[in-house]
Amino acid sequence: MKKTSNSYSMSSWNSSSVAEALSVMIQKEQTVYRISDYFHQPSSSSSVASPSLRAVDEDVRTTMVDWCYSFIDACKFERESVAMAMEMVDRFLSKSSKAEAVLCDRMEFQLLTMTSLYVTTKTHGKTSLGIDCISTICQNLYTDDEIVAMELTLLNELEWRITPPTCVQMAQHILSLIAAHDVTFDKTTWNFILDEIKFQAEHAVRDYNFVTQRPSTLAIAAMLNALEQLDKKKCCSICRALVSIMNDEFDSIEIILDMKRRLFSLVYGHKAEAEDESCREVDALLCI
CATH class of the missing domain: 1.10.472 (Cyclin A; domain 1)
Structure with a gap:
């Protein structure tokens, strides 16, 4: 400029x-980065729980987003990192066969969100979070192995498309x-x-x-x-x-x-x- x-x-x-x-960005947003309404979309699958039985709803998602912004501000990361991380969370829940297990478990949803933030800072930020940092801020609720496993699941389910x-x-x-x-x-x-x-x-x-x-x-x-x-x-x-x-x-x-x-x-x-x-x-x- x-x-x-x-x-x-x-x-x-x-x-x-x-x-x-x-x-190119417009083409991507309509294809590989398109997100569907995973909270309300109908499904004929018997493995999909009723929304009333899910532990994660829109309010839980908002609370987690607010936490992410607070954390990013405290670490002085770019606030847009949260938008990119939540895009991965939403796309995962929109497309992954493992989405229902996450929606039925707030701990898994928190792990997914924190892992997405970790991946975003690692791939797009000037500095990144370490796994040990993630464990600490989550008060050691998750082991390093659990975070690594979620990272691999996230990346594989999204086919490594992490530049929305x-x-x-x-x-x-x-x-x-x-x-x-x-x-x-x-x-x-x-x-x-x-x-x-x-x-x-x-x-x-x-x-x-x-x-x-x-x-x-x-x-x-x-x-x-x-x-x-x-x-x-x-x-x-x-x-x-x-x-x-x-x-x-x-x-x-x-x-x-x-x-x-x-x-x-x-x-x-x-x-x-x-x-x-x-x-x-x-x-x-x-x-x-």
């Missing part, structure tokens, strides 16, 4: 490479493409939009209702909510550029706008009604 007169521009970037990378495209990563690519369409971002605006997207994305990680949503859809939805907080001229300029880069690889405008409102309500709650006017302006602009 080139900085010119305290602004961010794509003039020196190869926008076609960014577009190609984004297209995240909402924030997609947002960065989309913003870069917008900048290539003669939209100049000053540093403050660029950072504000990304910070708002990260903030909303973390709320989405906590809420199971967003688990099955495509990261690209969440990225655009969060971006639109952030844009509504800018002045009208800048908001309209960025929205028009956004529309120009969206093709049929993305979800429809209707789906994105629905996700935008759901995400706004989740994050800002009682403020939603007060923002109706600006919401309508952005919605109308995108539907042109």
Whole structure:
């Protein structure tokens, strides 16, 4: 990213490479990294326990996510590590034949989550957690052998696909493409939009209702909510550029706008009604 007169521009970037990378991420999110509704999906298998008999539910998942964020903050790791770890947890529970055993045992669910966080920091972080650290923070509830066994199970069940495209990563690519369409971002605006997207994305990680949503859809939805907080001229300029880069690889405008409102309500709650006017302006602009 080139900085010119305290602004961010794509003039020196190869926008076609960014577009190609984004297209690959979109393909991945719809295929190998797709997640289904594992808490509510019907199954004819007699081995699947009734949801009422499971020890793990949406609230348990949220509690574990909150713990992960607290732990990551204490260790000064990147907060996006939690999003990547929970993506692996959700995909494992969505696809693995071993998922039901985990859903029926909170200890196993905790082990799965901690192991996913361990794998994420090891493969994506500048520094990583050690197995001994995992054992310590879990108060030695799990042996090193149990953690290693869960790691192998996780990796094998996910076929070693452990680089999921995240909402924030997609947002960065989309913003870069917008900048290539003669939209100049000053540093403050660029950072504000990304910070708002990260903030909303973390709320989405906590809420199971967003688990099955495509990261690209969440990225655009969060971006639109952030844009509504800018002045009208800048908001309209960025929205028009956004529309120009969206093709049929993305979800429809209707789906994105629905996700935008759901995400706004989740994050800002009682403020939603007060923002109706600006919401309508952005919605109308995108539907042109």
